[in-house]
Amino acid sequence: MAGKLRIRDVERIVVDVPFTARCQEWNAREVWQWRISEVIRITTDAPDLVGYGETLPHYTWGRVTDEAIARVKGGNPADFLGDDTLGAGLQMALYDVVGKALEVPAYRLFNLPRIREWCAISWWNIDIPPEAAAAEAKEALARGYTAYKTKARPWWDVYEQVRAVSEATPPHFSLELDWNQMLINAGNATPVLTELDRTGRVAIYESPIMQRDVEGLRQLRSKITHPIALHFGDPPFPTVTRGEACDGFVIGGGVARTLQQGALAAAFEKPFWLQMVGTGLTTALSLHLGAVLPMAQWPAVNCLNNYADDLLVEPLTIAGGYARVPEGPGLGIEVDEEALVRYRMDPPYELPKLRLLLSVAWPGGLVRHYADVHQVWAEAFQGSIPAQARGVTMRVTADDGTSEWATLYARAQRAPVQDRAA
Numbered sequence: 001m002a003g004k005l006r007i008r009d010v011e012r013i014v015v016d017v018p019f020t021a022r023c024q025e026w027n028a029r030e031v032w033q034w035r036i037s038e039v040i041r042i043t044t045d046a047p048d049l050v051g052y053g054e055t056l057p058h059y060t061w062g063r064v065t066d067e068a069i070a071r072v073k074g075g076n077p078a079d080f081l082g083d084d085t086l087g088a089g090l091q092m093a094l095y096d097v098v099g100k101a102l103e104v105p106a107y108r109l110f111n112l113p114r115i116r117e118w119c120a121i122s123w124w125n126i127d128i129p130p131e132a133a134a135a136e137a138k139e140a141l142a143r144g145y146t147a148y149k150t151k152a153r154p155w156w157d158v159y160e161q162v163r164a165v166s167e168a169t170p171p172h173f174s175l176e177l178d179w180n181q182m183l184i185n186a187g188n189a190t191p192v193l194t195e196l197d198r199t200g201r202v203a204i205y206e207s208p209i210m211q212r213d214v215e216g217l218r219q220l221r222s223k224i225t226h227p228i229a230l231h232f233g234d235p236p237f238p239t240v241t242r243g244e245a246c247d248g249f250v251i252g253g254g255v256a257r258t259l260q261q262g263a264l265a266a267a268f269e270k271p272f273w274l275q276m277v278g279t280g281l282t283t284a285l286s287l288h289l290g291a292v293l294p295m296a297q298w299p300a301v302n303c304l305n306n307y308a309d310d311l312l313v314e315p316l317t318i319a320g321g322y323a324r325v326p327e328g329p330g331l332g333i334e335v336d337e338e339a340l341v342r343y344r345m346d347p348p349y350e351l352p353k354l355r356l357l358l359s360v361a362w363p364g365g366l367v368r369h370y371a372d373v374h375q376v377w378a379e380a381f382q383g384s385i386p387a388q389a390r391g392v393t394m395r396v397t398a399d400d401g402t403s404e405w406a407t408l409y410a411r412a413q414r415a416p417v418q419d420r421a422a
Helices: 021-027 066-072 088-102 106-110 130-142 158-168 186-197 214-221 237-243 255-267 280-292 337-343 373-382 403-414
Strands: 007-016 036-044 050-055 118-125 147-151 174-178 202-206 228-231 248-251 272-274 322-324 356-361 366-370 393-398 417-420
Touching: 007 066, 007 337, 021 130, 036 088, 050 088, 050 280, 066 088, 088 106, 088 280, 106 280, 118 130, 118 280, 130 147, 130 158, 158 174, 158 186, 186 202, 186 214, 214 228, 214 237, 248 255, 255 272, 255 280, 272 280, 280 322, 356 373, 356 403, 366 373, 366 403, 403 417
Parallel strands: 118 147, 147 174, 174 202, 202 228, 228 248, 248 272
Antiparallel strands: 007 036, 036 050, 118 322, 356 366, 356 393, 366 417
């Protein structure tokens, strides 16, 4: 069948998939556009063979271009497997339809033996206050997760976040923390990570300091007991391995790149997270890759839990901290066509940004107001705010219609506003 198969059409279906209520509240600051998913539907000259894929256009390793769609139309889908230039959703849909044509699961198309039937998977959140993190952790546990990856930020008390999650979950429930380099240097990071080491809950630290600081990372590793993860390729892989800068990686992207980076990690016995963000479609592809990559041992980061709908007729099976690799042909899932109709959106494919005032308060009475989260990011990287203070917290205030709110927001849009707590 696959040898004669031809692609008849490629359809884009853009949907606005709602977040869960708690995720909607906190994602609104920074990743509100992740609700938008472009589902690719490939139809072929065999009426029953249809392939599906997914791109988050506002968070993707590769958008699907009109040129890419034109290039595959009329062709045999098997001829395009492994071509990362096609973009996320189109490439995913090709693996789905070829697997269906051959009546094999997608992992059989990677030319590697399957080594696991279940893949470790993590719950994920953007940075949130301790009480929200504890609520998320309790829900994660109830839904079969035992690992929770979240953002650590200088505007939240990370010790309090870890304490709250620890009190809400049993000892086998672990946390992985991602600073996105905001601890800046080993001098800032060492006291923070050595104290977190003693909690018994934090399993992995991602990008705690500048990834380019190979010597600082090497020194930091010598002082802590839990692994450090870096995004693969920054710095270059040979530099990281020679400099002993990390214990493992974050890997994601196109299928060809993921398989290549996974092979390099395996050659040097470095575990990694598969990071592929999306609904049930993207999570399914991640599981197929995890099935064949030996060092994909850390819980995969798919952010599936952020969505109120996975776009699937039957959900993926998650239990005991692991997700079962689908065994059906292609991605092994059935896309919910009714959901695609229900959430379909019209162009322009953008969601409005909420007007939010972000007020960060430190012990001692210092308060700084921001109109955009990237203002806080900039000050963190400048070293203009404390790297990781105890007792720090962020208050998020939506436009309440008052002149006081509007005046402060307008000032903060120009530059962060420093204040003292009442």
